[in-house]
Amino acid sequence: MLRLTAILTLLAAPALAGGEIWVTNEKDDTISVIDIDSLEVTRTIPTGERPRGITFSHDYSRVYICASDSDAVQVMDPVSGEILHDLPSGEDPEQFVLHPDDRRLYIANEDDAITTVVDTETRRVIEQIDVGIEPEGMAVSPDGKIVITTSETTNMAHWIDTESEAIFANTLVDSRPRHAEFVKDGAELWVSAEIGGTVTVFDTATQAEKAKIHFEIKGVHQDRLQPVGFELTPDGKTAFIALGPANHVAVVDAETYEVEEYLLVGRRVWHMAFDGDHSRLFTTNGVSGDVTVIDVAARKPVKTIKVGRFPWGAAFRPEGG
């Protein structure tokens, strides 16, 4: 979903000088809005219970928020911060992805082993698809034909055909997959496995495993290297991968699949979002309750911003968006 945001913001790039990073605080039931020029929290907006996944509509007129413990996806006006309405989401929505049609929302219902497809206009459930236990990671291919749900306890990526809204393939990954993204214009699917400690790279056309990324940090036990969220630069050459309780972000050459550097961030780093020109990356650090700002070109953390308790999701909103 963030990749999609990235593509769209690229298209509109000239207009995007400033902007905001929106961060969901899982244990505060709020969103912290960070101004990317001042790098300060300028607004704190109340949400439903346990907000996690967050994404904007293509024109940024609405923001969708998974309020997991309220069993709802909330639709908010980002200007006023008012909740416009809730979408029927199924129980315990954790992550979701907005289809390129800007209309269908694919939602992982963690407690029910279901992926729910909701029409954001009619506010109706289109389909519920049985997936593995504890679905979490959600991705959509840039052409919109494939949606991925990863299930944490079943340890699979489920490949959903968006025309029939049915699974057409299941591929095993290492233990506890958390996040999935189509990268390189959809040619590859990347899936992180938190307990397995790896990121698996699949060839989209064949669903065959193509590579596996491993991590190693001196002085940090292998078991603590738990990849979660990740983002690739728009040229598809560099990946930034959050390593959870290892408190580092790995910088990976996305062509050789080798780690080039590890950047120290806050504690239990979860997810991340680029700003509009992809010069800076914002990571959510769950345990330390802050956001680390990384200078992408220099590959250096440059600032820590205190947000709410247990920041989880992050999304970019352009100025005036």
Next chain:
Amino acid sequence: MRVFGLAALLSLSLGAAAASETTVRVGYLSVERPAPPVLSNLDPDPEDLGLAGARLGLADNATTGKFLGQSWTLMETAVPEGGDALAAARAALAGTPFLVIDAPAETLTAIADLPEAKGALLFNTSAPDAALRDDACRANLLHAIPSDAMRADALAQFLVQRRWSDVALISGGHDSDRAFAGALKASVEKFRLKLVGEKDWIFDADMRRNASAEVPLFTQEFGDHDVLLIADEIGDFGRYVVYNTWLPRPVAGSEELVPQAWAPVVEQWGAAQLQSRFEDLAHRDMTSEDYATWAALRTLGEAVTRTGSDEAGVLRDYILSDAFELAGFKGRPLSFRPWNGQLRQPIPIVTDRAVVATAPLEGFFHQGNELDTLGRDAPESACRAFEEN
């Protein structure tokens, strides 16, 4: 570095497994035994203790299995008090080589030694006895429940971290109390704490009425100490000691601050989801016994999925290999110790209301896996049954 190559190789064979329909049958055998009487009526043991965890593990395996052409069934057998556990085990082994067993140590070894159990894969999900992981180990018997030593070591690490180095110990008279007291004393020595005094619980009066009069005097004799340890594994008297000690001291061990395989207060690392799945199924809180049976079933599920095989020998080799890892909602991958078949696992140290710490604690290092700072490590182990296998 763990070996990922094997996992990758094994998962290649998955295609074949997915194509053919397989049914994996698992036996659950519980041997009922009399529960010793306790003073309080507050917490009766649930009827489906352990069994509910096995049912959840089976359901989890089945959900995964449906994408791979596997189905899973659980054959449940309860042996009543005084019943013939070995006959029941034989009958179960006629239907499957995979048995998850809730039974005391001597019954477990007797089952493992049955001719019918040769080549079978048995899981101990309730006996914490040290000997089962040591000189009484059996090559076909794996242990999903932590040993007394693992729990005691977990607590000792916490005491070291807090610098509560002088400990006193009260032990009950049941076998399980004495075994846990022995484990606590061994941990006190291992982690260089100091045992300043040790007493047996001797009262036969009803402590619900007398505790405030008797316990202060009883604990006065210890002299100064930092923490009072209690070995009361059946939950008989420990609750009446808390807040009645001569010196105002924290209580730990079987009471108050307790090292556990699992507890309802564990919620990090996605544990809240396992807890809520369990509650939906069993309508009660998940216990350590339920966690152990769940982990045993999930171990089989993971091994079948990754190897594409349902043969006990193939699964055993994989489970004991470096490639095996189980996501057990405790923040680190779980695996089995190849020298004695014990499931490595973090041990949450809990009160009724919160997880206070999770062992292994920071600063306790191990040349291999930090989880092996808990319990009997390879160099100390007298278990030889796993060597020739």
